[in-house]
Amino acid sequence: MLRPMPPAIDHAAPTPALILDADLIRRYGHGGPRYTSYPTADRFVEAYTASTHAETLGRRAVRDANAPLSLYVHLPFCDAICFYCGCNKIITSDHGRSAKYLRYLGREAALTADKLSGTRRVEQLHLGGGTPTFLTADELTSLMRMLSSHFELAPGEYSVEIDPRTADAHKIATLARLGFNRISVGVQDLDPAVQKAVNRLQSEAETSAVIDAARANGMTSVNIDLIYGLPKQNVIGFNRTLDRIIAIKPDRIALYSYAHLPAVFKPQRCILSEDLPSAEAKLQIMMLAIRRLTDAGYIYIGMDHFALPHDSLAVAARKGLLHRNFQGYSTQPDCDLIALGISSISKVGPTYSQNVRTLDEYYDCLDRGELPTMRGIALTADDLLRRNVIQTLMCQFELSIDAIEESYMIKFTEHFAGEMAALAVLREHGMVEWDDHWITVTLRGRVMARAVAMVFDWHLQQDRDRTRFSQLI
Numbered sequence: 026m027l028r029p030m031p032p033a034i035d036h037a038a039p040t041p042a043l044i045l046d047a048d049l050i051r052r053y054g055h056g057g058p059r060y061t062s063y064p065t066a067d068r069f070v071e072a073y074t075a076s077t078h079a080e081t082l083g084r085r086a087v088r089d090a091n092a093p094l095s096l097y098v099h100l101p102f103c104d105a106i107c108f109y110c111g112c113n114k115i116i117t118s119d120h121g122r123s124a125k126y127l128r129y130l131g132r133e134a135a136l137t138a139d140k141l142s143g144t145r146r147v148e149q150l151h152l153g154g155g156t157p158t159f160l161t162a163d164e165l166t167s168l169m170r171m172l173s174s175h176f177e178l179a180p181g182e183y184s185v186e187i188d189p190r191t192a193d194a195h196k197i198a199t200l201a202r203l204g205f206n207r208i209s210v211g212v213q214d215l216d217p218a219v220q221k222a223v224n225r226l227q228s229e230a231e232t233s234a235v236i237d238a239a240r241a242n243g244m245t246s247v248n249i250d251l252i253y254g255l256p257k258q259n260v261i262g263f264n265r266t267l268d269r270i271i272a273i274k275p276d277r278i279a280l281y282s283y284a285h286l287p288a289v290f291k292p293q294r295c296i297l298s299e300d301l302p303s304a305e306a307k308l309q310i311m312m313l314a315i316r317r318l319t320d321a322g323y324i325y326i327g328m329d330h331f332a333l334p335h336d337s338l339a340v341a342a343r344k345g346l347l348h349r350n351f352q353g354y355s356t357q358p359d360c361d362l363i364a365l366g367i368s369s370i371s372k373v374g375p376t377y378s379q380n381v382r383t384l385d386e387y388y389d390c391l392d393r394g395e396l397p398t399m400r401g402i403a404l405t406a407d408d409l410l411r412r413n414v415i416q417t418l419m420c421q422f423e424l425s426i427d428a429i430e431e432s433y434m435i436k437f438t439e440h441f442a443g444e445m446a447a448l449a450v451l452r453e454h455g456m457v458e459w460d461d462h463w464i465t466v467t468l469r470g471r472v473m474a475r476a477v478a479m480v481f482d483w484h485l486q487q488d489r490d491r492t493r494f495s496q497l498i
């Protein structure tokens with residue numbers, strides 16, 4: 026059967042400009058999952074144990090013995106606390122602690138590789154944290170040596186999060202020599218008043234130095250993270266930050282919203298609520314940033330991500346080949362993700378599993394020779410269907426109803442009758458449109474694509490109030 030072509034998107038053409046509608050963003054831009062996984066992690070259950078995860082690893086080859094892997098390593102240590110932080114991190118200056126952690130990471134890698142069936146070829150690796158560059162150049166080298174003794178580290182995308190306050194040209198050169206070709210640099214804001222209010226003093230020179238070193242060492246992609254909604258931020262100050270960031274010309278920019286949840290994240294209690302921009306000011310900062318970045322030639326990828334047209338993320342977006350994983354958007358085809366270290370989340374086949382959160386629990390599990398699994402989930406057939414729908418809407422902004430009907434043997438409008446009724450409200454506001462064959466997130470709806478995705482989140486519909494999520498504005 027010939028499938029009708031999508032109505033609007035020409036993948037050879039540049040991505041069309043976003044339409045920013047302040048009223049719509051006010052209405053739909055509030056909380057929502059980021060859908061780096063579906064179901065979201067708050068739905069994971071403790072009944073999914075270490076032995077369930079071990080069984081899953083053992084059955085992996087049944088699906089595709091040659092499918093490459095993605096690897097994530099969580100390195101939780103940081104020298105100093107940033108008051109806005111919501112990550113699982115450990116503040117210390119004691120490198121004895123990271124040395125011990127690296128030894129246990131080795132045990133987890135060995136245990137995981139031992140249980141894993143199928144190829145151990147890794148084509149995507151990401152070091153996240155915490156602060157991966159808390160580790161010395163020697164520690165980073167021994168980490169990579171350890172990983173390569175358990176996995177086949179093949180050419181691919183090797184990325185690492187960089188805190189310029191703990192990295193210099195020598196450390197960046199070491200990372201390049203170890204095979205890293207992408208860096209993601211935490212900046213947040215260059216305004217000294219904002220930096221003081223969040224306890225993260227980081228000069229523009231420190232930031233530029235690591236980026237210059239990455240480029241000099243042949244790294245192919247530089248990302249900068251920015252945050253809007255931080256204390257002491259305003260439109261004028263953030264505009265100045267944007268001037269300087271645009272001049273640095275990173276290949277990618279992630280523009281995150283700060284969610285002030287001091288009851289959940291203790292460090293945020295050090296932030297004075299009177300220093301926070303109002304919801305209206307925050308919206309103005311966000312709209313300013315999106316306008317400035319797109320005027321400067323950045324392509325809006327989706328959610329919080331922007332990329333220059335030459336960058337692989339922008340190319341993948343144009344070709345309709347984007348995916349989502351725990352780092353956000355990815356150019357890599359959907360593959361199994363093995364995650365090592367505290368609190369990290371693996372995705373293997375139709376399952377997710379998350380590691381324990383504390384060092385004591387982590388060491389304890391590994392001392393017993395057990396995988397440090399805390400919880401997880403095996404997806405139902407309905408979860409798999411909805412994951413496909415949500416990821417497609419968030420990555421491609423268009424969904425083929427025919428393809429879903431063929432793949433899952435459902436009548437879309439009957440299976441999703443309630444969802445289509447909810448979607449009709451979003452259509453009234455110009456965020457989505459559909460015909461018999463395609464559902465399309467419009468240019469007006471793209472900044473709030475997760476509001477469209479939420480319509481298809483069965484778990485969220487069951488209990489909308491149970492969770493707290495980051496906010497767009």
Ligand code: SF4
Nearest residue numbers: 103106107110112155
């Ligand atoms: S924001 Fe990054 S560097 Fe700062 S405390 Fe959190 S994990 Fe550490």
